Amino acid sequence: MEHTIWKEEYRIGVKKLDDDHISICGLLERLLKAIYDKEGKSAIVAIFSELHAKLNEHFHYEKHYLLDAGYPKKERKEHIDGHLDVLYKLDHGFLNWEKSPESPAHSEELSNLCRWVWIELINADMEVKKKLEELEKQARNDDT
Numbered sequence: 014m015e016h017t018i019w020k021e022e023y024r025i026g027v028k029k030l031d032d033d034h035i036s037i038c039g040l041l042e043r044l045l046k047a048i049y050d051k052e053g054k055s056a057i058v059a060i061f062s063e064l065h066a067k068l069n070e071h072f073h074y075e076k077h078y079l080l081d082a083g084y085p086k087k088e089r090k091e092h093i094d095g096h097l098d099v100l101y102k103l104d105h106g107f108l109n110w111e112k113s114p115e116s117p118a119h120s121e122e123l124s125n126l127c128r129w130v131w132i133e134l135i136n137a138d139m140e141v142k143k144k145l146e147e148l149e150k151q152a153r154n155d156d157t
């Protein structure tokens with residue numbers, strides 16, 4: 014499938030995190046396509062469930078990765094809270110869509126929510142990338 018959300022510049026340089034991000038983008042793209050193609054609710058709900066499970070798994074992994082990488086506690090907590098906030102807003106928005114009658118305005122709202130989710134997550138992870146690079150540099154300096 015052609016990528017419309019994922020860009021190479023989003024790479025963090027940690028294989029599992031990058032692979033997860035590519036999968037998340039793939040699921041968001043599938044969701045956007047299903048909304049655009051006006052597939053039935055059950056098809057959209059099925060993709061959403063997959064996305065939700067993938068996000069949960071990814072957040073769990075990323076949390077432990079940051080812990081192992083010696084990521085500062087305060088920033089780590091803020092980052093993890095950000096994950097939870099995105100998940101909460103995604104769930105809430107999706108539930109509202111599910112309860113609403115089908116309409117172009119509701120479909121657009123859901124599409125915008127999908128795009129918002131990715132921008133929020135990747136912006137925060139780009140900060141993580143910077144911080145991890147700093148930590149690595151520090152560790153190298155401490156060695157010398």
Ligand SMILES: [Fe+2]
Pocket residue numbers: 075092096134137138
């Ligand atoms: Fe993250």
Ligand SMILES: [Fe+2]
Pocket residue numbers: 030034071075134138
């Ligand atoms: Fe991430």
